[in-house]
Amino acid sequence: MELKGKRIIVTGSARGMGEATLRAYVQAGAHVIGMDVSDEDGAALAEEANKAGPGKASYLHVDIADIDSVEAAFSKAVEALGGLDALAHPAAIQRSSDAGDVTVEDWDLMFAVNVRGTMITNQVAHRHMKVSGGGSIINFGSISGLRPEPSAAAYSAAKGAVHSWTRTAAGTWGVDNVRVNAILPAMATPMYLEAMARTDEAGKEAAYWMNQRTIAMGRAYGDPDKDLGPVMVFFASDASRFITGQLMPVDGGQTSVR
Ligand SMILES: NC(=O)c1ccc[n+]([C@@H]2O[C@H](COP(=O)([O-])OP(=O)(O)OC[C@H]3O[C@@H](n4cnc5c(N)ncnc54)[C@H](O)[C@@H]3O)[C@@H](O)[C@H]2O)c1
Numbered sequence: 606m607e608l609k610g611k612r613i614i615v616t617g618s619a620r621g622m623g624e625a626t627l628r629a630y631v632q633a634g635a636h637v638i639g640m641d642v643s644d645e646d647g648a649a650l651a652e653e654a655n656k657a658g659p660g661k662a663s664y665l666h667v668d669i670a671d672i673d674s675v676e677a678a679f680s681k682a683v684e685a686l687g688g689l690d691a692l693a694h695p696a697a698i699q700r701s702s703d704a705g706d707v708t709v710e711d712w713d714l715m716f717a718v719n720v721r722g723t724m725i726t727n728q729v730a731h732r733h734m735k736v737s738g739g740g741s742i743i744n745f746g747s748i749s750g751l752r753p754e755p756s757a758a759a760y761s762a763a764k765g766a767v768h769s770w771t772r773t774a775a776g777t778w779g780v781d782n783v784r785v786n787a788i789l790p791a792m793a794t795p796m797y798l799e800a801m802a803r804t805d806e807a808g809k810e811a812a813y814w815m816n817q818r819t820i821a822m823g824r825a826y827g828d829p830d831k832d833l834g835p836v837m838v839f840f841a842s843d844a845s846r847f848i849t850g851q852l853m854p855v856d857g858g859q860t861s862v863r
Contacts, residue, residue, distance in 0.1 A: 612636050
């Protein structure tokens, strides 16, 4: 599970699971380039991880919804890394809206960032990985894409699309030795905490029964560094070389035993 010599891009590296993933990869010896729209935090976190070592880290701006931005950032990164072995792609946004109230603007934004962003980053990564002899793409789905999600209609639909895309890309790119999997996490990150902060008391009660109460392991959302980081290392490493097309919950049992 060691990542010494691996060349990796991590999107969404300015906070949450992207931040934890970048740290875990550098700790495992990889050369990592973090990317985000939140440049100040992204650059500071990469510098911190780089100082801690033993791997290396730096930072580049990217807007994953914009193909020109992704092409440019990935080209720069691949040049600096000397190739590409893995893409960890947690960058995404979350919005709350029920099926009746979701606006066209929110729907389009959700699909631009979460779905188009996954397609574009995956396509560009695949192109570079093919040249490097193969690689591992790790997308981020959600339990929200597997079940009805009354409070987040557009987010739920977008995550369902990420699941389908992940399986299709895996089926298409296996011949190039490029693996594509999706993590379905339940982690206490700013995204989760902000969604809870937007929720009224009745919503919080419903979220407790729907989300937290269904987590078998201690009934609490996970810690991104302790509970997700090692899994991200596994999926970027050669230890997972025969795993592709999978939707992998890392959620204390939430998806399976609810
Ligand atoms: N937190 C959870 O429990 C949970 C549950 C299920 C799925 N997920 C998924 O896991 C992934 C990581 O979530 P998180 O909780 O760490 O989120 P987060 O909001 O804490 O972090 C997301 C990061 O993505 C960046 N980002 C947003 N839009 C971007 C864009 N257009 N271009 C580049 N970067 C952009 C943000 O700036 C931020 O740094 C997401 O795909 C999320 O949908 C999270």
